[in-house]
Amino acid sequence: MVWVRRLPSLNGVKAFEAAARAGSFAAAAEELHVTPAAVSRLVRLLELRLGVGLFARHANRLTLTAAGEAYRVGLTPLLDGLARLTEQVVAMGQRNVVTVGVGPTFAIRWLIPRLADLQSRAPELEVRIATGGAMVPFEEDWTCGIRLGNGAWPGFEAVKLFDADLTPVAAPTLARRLDRRDALRAETLLRVAHAPEDWPRWLAAAGARPIRIAGPEFAYYGQALQAAIDGLGVAMGIRPYIDDDIAAGRLVAPFAVTVPKGAGWYLVHRAARAAEPGFAAFRGWILETANGTVAPPAEKGMITRMVWPA
Structure with missing residues (x-):
């Protein structure tokens, strides 16, 4: 029947x-x-x-x-x-529009500086940036999001872009004073409000004695990193936020210890979006670009403990 x-x-x-x-x-x-x-x-x-x-x-x-x-x-x-x-089916007909939900620091320090490359490769593709990312729930009108986590978001597909690794960074003049771990005790250590575990995680992995972290507190990594560039103190850098600043000489990573944060950056989307040509173009570009951004193992080191000079 x-x-x-x-x-x-x-x-x-x-x-x-x-x-x-x-x-x-x-x-x-x-x-x-x-x-x-x-x-x-x-x-x-x-x-x-x-x-x-x-x-x-x-x-x-x-x-x-x-x-x-x-x-x-x-x-x-x-x-x-x-x-x-x-809305998703209608969006599939809007082949050239991709709305990306992303945190403000990631947008400013990694994504936006690279969009010119995407534009040169796919000039017909329109990318719209919706800041919020990991700080707000995934919005239904986003094509995709870039989020920090463990890759498990029920109802979504997630593909890893790169690891989030931690290492202290400072302006070049200040960094010259950081010739050993104990030198950090004499410096202002900048904090990020939503990541209080970063400094203790790095200090423990480096084999350093605990330090009271009491420097200025910022809402976002981007604010703390700008303060470090301006010479206010030492910030805990997180990749990929710091890569461009280090390459340009605005920041220096004075220590050889790079510690995994215990999370990674992921491109997150609903399964239905995979069929959209615009998203497919964006996905291919960002995966290729992220793969070229991650430092090779020899540079990252993935060192979890280090013996410092006396």
């Missing part, structure tokens, strides 16, 4: 769900751009189709029946999912 899907009128379903959510036919009518009488008629036809009352109608208000409440609870997420799916 062939199963036949029997569905009610979508217009009736939309009218009911809007009225149930808004609490009145008038409010639903405004949302749906129809008249209150049209909403009332669509809901009544839906009730006849289902054979059950969804609203108890009073002089000045509507109340949901038990059946109506059960229907509303199930319908709202279904309609939300349908709206998201529709």
